[in-house]
Amino acid sequence: xxxxxxxxxxxxxxxxxxxxxxxxxxxxxxxxxxxxxxxxxxxxxxxxxxxxxxxxxxxxxxxxxxxxxxxxxxxxxxxxxxxxxxxxxxxxxxxxxxxxxxxxxxxxxxxxxxxxxxxxxxxxxxxxxxxxxxxxxxxxxxxxxxxxxxxxxxxxxxxxxxxxxxxxxxxxxxx
Amino acid sequence: xxxxxxxxxxxxxxxxxxxxxxxxxxxxxxxxxxxxxxxxxxxxxxxxxxxxxxxxxxxxxxxxxxxxxxxxxxxxxxxxxxxxxxxxxxxxxxxxxxxxxxxxxxxxxxxxxxxxxxxxxxxxxxxxxxxxxxxxxxxxxxxxxxxxxxxxxxxxxxxxxxxxxxxxxxxxxxxxxxxxxxxxxxxxxxxxxxxxxxxxxxxxxxxxxxxxxxxxxxxxxxxxxxxxxxxxxxxxxxxxxxxxxxxxxxxxxxxxxxxxxxxxxxxxxxxxxxxxxxxxxxxxxxxxxxxxxxxxxxxxxxxxxxxxxxxxxxxxxxxxxxxxxxxxxxxxxxxxxxxxxxxxxxxxxxxxxxxxxxxxxxxxxxxxxxxxxxxxxxxxxxxxxxxxxxxxxxxxxxxxxxxxxxxxxxxxxxxxxxxxxxxxxxxxxxxxxxxxxxxxxxxxxxxxxxxxxxxxxxxxxxxxxxxxxxxxxxxxxxxxxxxxxxxxxxxxxxxxxxxxxxxxxxxxxx
Numbered sequence: 001x002x003x004x005x006x007x008x009x010x011x012x013x014x015x016x017x018x019x020x021x022x023x024x025x026x027x028x029x030x031x032x033x034x035x036x037x038x039x040x041x042x043x044x045x046x047x048x049x050x051x052x053x054x055x056x057x058x059x060x061x062x063x064x065x066x067x068x069x070x071x072x073x074x075x076x077x078x079x080x081x082x083x084x085x086x087x088x089x090x091x092x093x094x095x096x097x098x099x100x101x102x103x104x105x106x107x108x109x110x111x112x113x114x115x116x117x118x119x120x121x122x123x124x125x126x127x128x129x130x131x132x133x134x135x136x137x138x139x140x141x142x143x144x145x146x147x148x149x150x151x152x153x154x155x156x157x158x159x160x161x162x163x164x165x166x167x168x169x170x171x172x173x174x175x
Numbered sequence: 176x177x178x179x180x181x182x183x184x185x186x187x188x189x190x191x192x193x194x195x196x197x198x199x200x201x202x203x204x205x206x207x208x209x210x211x212x213x214x215x216x217x218x219x220x221x222x223x224x225x226x227x228x229x230x231x232x233x234x235x236x237x238x239x240x241x242x243x244x245x246x247x248x249x250x251x252x253x254x255x256x257x258x259x260x261x262x263x264x265x266x267x268x269x270x271x272x273x274x275x276x277x278x279x280x281x282x283x284x285x286x287x288x289x290x291x292x293x294x295x296x297x298x299x300x301x302x303x304x305x306x307x308x309x310x311x312x313x314x315x316x317x318x319x320x321x322x323x324x325x326x327x328x329x330x331x332x333x334x335x336x337x338x339x340x341x342x343x344x345x346x347x348x349x350x351x352x353x354x355x356x357x358x359x360x361x362x363x364x365x366x367x368x369x370x371x372x373x374x375x376x377x378x379x380x381x382x383x384x385x386x387x388x389x390x391x392x393x394x395x396x397x398x399x400x401x402x403x404x405x406x407x408x409x410x411x412x413x414x415x416x417x418x419x420x421x422x423x424x425x426x427x428x429x430x431x432x433x434x435x436x437x438x439x440x441x442x443x444x445x446x447x448x449x450x451x452x453x454x455x456x457x458x459x460x461x462x463x464x465x466x467x468x469x470x471x472x473x474x475x476x477x478x479x480x481x482x483x484x485x486x487x488x489x490x491x492x493x494x495x496x497x498x499x500x501x502x503x504x505x506x507x508x509x510x511x512x513x514x515x516x517x518x519x520x521x522x523x524x525x526x527x528x529x530x531x532x533x534x535x536x537x538x539x540x541x542x543x544x545x546x547x548x549x550x551x552x553x554x555x556x557x558x559x560x561x562x563x564x565x566x567x568x569x570x571x572x573x574x575x576x577x578x579x580x581x582x583x584x585x586x587x588x589x590x591x592x593x594x595x596x597x598x599x600x601x602x603x604x605x606x607x608x609x610x611x612x613x614x615x616x617x618x619x620x621x622x623x624x625x626x627x628x629x630x631x632x633x634x635x636x637x638x639x640x641x642x643x644x645x646x647x648x649x650x651x652x653x654x655x656x657x658x659x660x661x662x663x664x665x666x667x668x669x670x671x672x673x674x675x676x677x678x679x680x681x682x683x684x685x
Contacts, residue, residue: 081286093302093430094316094450095276096283107303109283110316111275119319121402122327125429148286150279157279157305159286 001080005042006052008071009034013057015064027051030070036103040153043078044103079104079146079158086170087160089140092125099142105157108144112161114168139173275312279305297447301411301437302430313450321452328525330535331451332401332517335460335476336409336417340393340510343384343417344482353483353497357383375420380413384420385481385497389505393514394427400521401457404431406444408465411436442651443467454534455524457517464651471536474516477509477623489650509623516542516625544578546621551580555594555601557615570615577621593618594635602635614638 009030017025031048038044050073057066079085079101087099087106096109110119116130126137136142144160144167162168271285276296280289297313299306308316324330334340349357357374364372373386397403405428407414414434422428437448444465446453458469461476480486481502486495496502503509516539523538558568565571565583570593574581582589585604592605592612605612617633 091430094320095299095302095306095308098303107278107283107306109276109278111284119323120327121323121329121429123426146286148281148288150281150288157281159278159281159283 001078001083002046003043003076003078004049004073005076006071006073007034007042007045008069010067011070012060012065012067015066018066023054026054026068026070030072034072034074038103038154038156040151040156043076043156046075046077046102049073049075077102077104079106079149079156081146081149083146084143084167085146085160086141086143089136089138089142092119092127092137094119094121094125097127097136099144099160106144106146106160107158108142108160108162112147112159112163114163134169135172136169137173140169141171143167143170273309273311275315276306276308278303278307297439299437299448299450301433301448313447316450317452320450321455324452324455325533329400329402330521330524331404331449331456332397333404333406333446333449333456333458333460333472335458335462336405336407336414338461338478338480338485339387339459339476340390340421340479341384341386341417342479342481342485343382343413344484346378346381346383348484349383349482356497356500377416380416382413383482384417386421387479387481387508387510388503389508389510390421392505393510394421396514397517398427400518402431402451403427404433404449404451406433406449406458406460408435408442408444410434445469446472454536457520457535457539459513462651471540474513474539475622476513479503479509512623512625540576543576543622543625546625547574547577547579547627550578550590550627551582551588553582553585553589553592553601555592555599556596557593570618573618573622577618591617591630595638597635 011026011029011033013022013025013029027048030051034045035047036045052071052073054071055069057068059066085101085104085106087101087104089097089099090105091098094110096107096111096113099106099108110127113127113136114129117127117134117136118130120126120128124137126135128135142162144162145164146158147161148159150157271282271287274282274284274287274289276283277289281287282289296307296309299308320331337343357376360374361376364374370391373388373390375384375386377384394403405414405418407417409417411432411434414432418425418428418432433448439445439447442465444460446456446458446469449456453469453472456469456472458466458473459476460466460473461478463470463473463475466473478485478489479496480489480491481496483495483498486493505511519542520535520538523541524533524535527533527538552574554565554568554570557570558565562568566575566581571581574593580588585592585601589605589610592601592610593615594602594612595615596602602612604610611630612635613630613633614635616638617628617630620628620633
């Protein structure tokens with residue numbers, strides 16, 4: 001699920017940036033330091049929407065760098081148990097398959113794939129439905145439900161299912 | 176994005192129209208889905224423009240499916256799912272606990288977090304670093320594999336890398352003379368087609384790698400009848416790099432690459448990390464000692480000693496192939512030979528109609544017994560006289576495995592005398608009766624060549640002067656040290672010792 005959150009971050013700038021473009025540099029640095037990171041408390045920080053306020057800089061003794069406390073709004077992505085996500089299959093193996101929804105990796109085990117799907121390893125490993133019409137392979141798009149999440153300090157991992165109504169393959173790999 | 180001035184009250188007023196807008200945009204992003212990686216997600220978020228608060232952001236799946244258009248709905252086929260859900264099938268019966276396995280501590284079936292450690296669990300790090308499967312689950316997957324084998328008529332083939340499919344050496348282990356030679360060869364190959372290149376200079380890995388002759392043809396032919404899997408004691412980076420060279424299109428191995436650290440026990444290879452039925456798995460390796468529990472699945476390969484460093488490591492006195500400016504013959508070499516053996520085993524496996532006899536171990540044994548069928552051996556100066564049970568001597572056992580009969584004393588049925596020294600009474604008897612006298616190397620050569628070798632090439636006189644080879648432990652240690660082109664953590668210590676001649680047995684003609 002996506003949220004807009006207001007978070008803050010200490011940013012340190014070396015003295016060579018003290019000048020007319022200081023605020024711009026601060027924002028650039030904020031983007032590069034927080035976007036794409038993951039915190040256990042909030043989830044993946046997808047993008048910074050705006051900077052709300054910047055505190056007065058405090059010069060650090062010794063280095064001459066200034067540290068600023070920046071409050072910013074950002075979009076975070078955090079998966080929840082029971083949530084339905086669209087994801088792209090990244091690996092198929094004998095145990096199940098892995099899929100990615102943006103930065104999040106999700107594993108779907110063969111227990112949570114409908115029984116009529118069978119693994120074939122003839123060429124590329126893939127799960128194929130009994131009638132041969134639906135194929136889960138590398139690059140397939142699937143809609144899945146998150147059944148379990150593990151949230152560590154700096155990483156989130158999910159286990160998902162496609163063994164429910166309206167879940168399953170929604171698109172074949174792009175040519 | 177970038178609308179810094181939007182306040183909370185502002186966004187609340189605008190919720191209804193924006194929700195529609197958001198849903199529509201999500202739908203469009205479904206219509207044109209992109210491979211979503213790190214930046215893909217950022218892009219998706221930008222599509223949302225001003226993401227709604229929690230409650231509004233997730234439209235229910237059915238609505239999403241409708242929005243996605245009719246073509247998507249046919250793919251989802253809700254009716255079919257419902258039937259499998261309602262039926263009180265095996266899925267309903269199987270429930271947690273016991274948990275079948277964990278992914279980063281999450282049960283892969285019910286999603287519960289793991290609480291205690293499972294003794295039977297085996298880590299499958301090569302599939303995913305966080306994956307752990309219980310013993311029962313691994314057995315279940317193996318039995319499924321056996322079913323799949325019978326349907327697809329493809330057996331499992333576990334392949335070692337170093338000295339089996341290729342040879343690698345560190346740049347620092349190559350002396351300037353060889354280096355010049357290698358660069359010359361590299362230039363020569365650069366003129367030929369890309370697919371025929373065998374020598375690879377990998378400065379980023381600090382390594383020279385040479386593929387064994389015939390390996391590409393071998394993989395292509397094996398791929399038809401086998402599911403291929405790499406199992407090496409080299410590290411993961413090395414294994415992946417070699418897989419990339421052997422299989423640039425990822426057609427043969429996909430993700431099935433087991434490297435050092437994935438095994439359950441150090442320095443020993445075991446099929447327990449391979450998700451395949453033991454009865455349907457063949458192994459190709461150059462070191463017998465690393466497969467203590469799966470000897471009967473193993474086809475022992477004659478070592479591919481291309482670089483001088485490899486020869487030193489195994490204590491082989493003969494110069495390496497590179498130093499001799501030669502290489503194995505692709506058409507009759509070891510890989511072509513074992514390919515024939517594998518195909519015969521495959522044919523026998525699927526010719527058997529009785530499910531109980533569908534076991535590669537027995538069929539491989541049968542193929543092996545044909546090698547020296549009709550031969551009766553007598554050993555001379557090979558087995559110590561003091562040995563209480565000569566039939567337990569490794570050479571005796573090897574001869575029996577190859578289909579030869581062994582006797583303690585000469586008789587009119589004796590066809591060969593295997594001797595480690597000249598002028599014994601048995602050797603004299605053989606000369607008198609015109610029977611061939613061969614060195615123990617002849618037996619090893621037979622096991623590598625899968626046919627009766629020419630007796631004339633295995634005279635006893637030359638054998639008696641050759642230095643003693645490595646013992647089994649040293650052989651294993653050397654193989655481990657050689658894995659990954661010499662990155663293994665075994666100390667390098669090739670000191671010669673007696674017994675186990677197999678490693679160094681020279682096979683003339685290859």
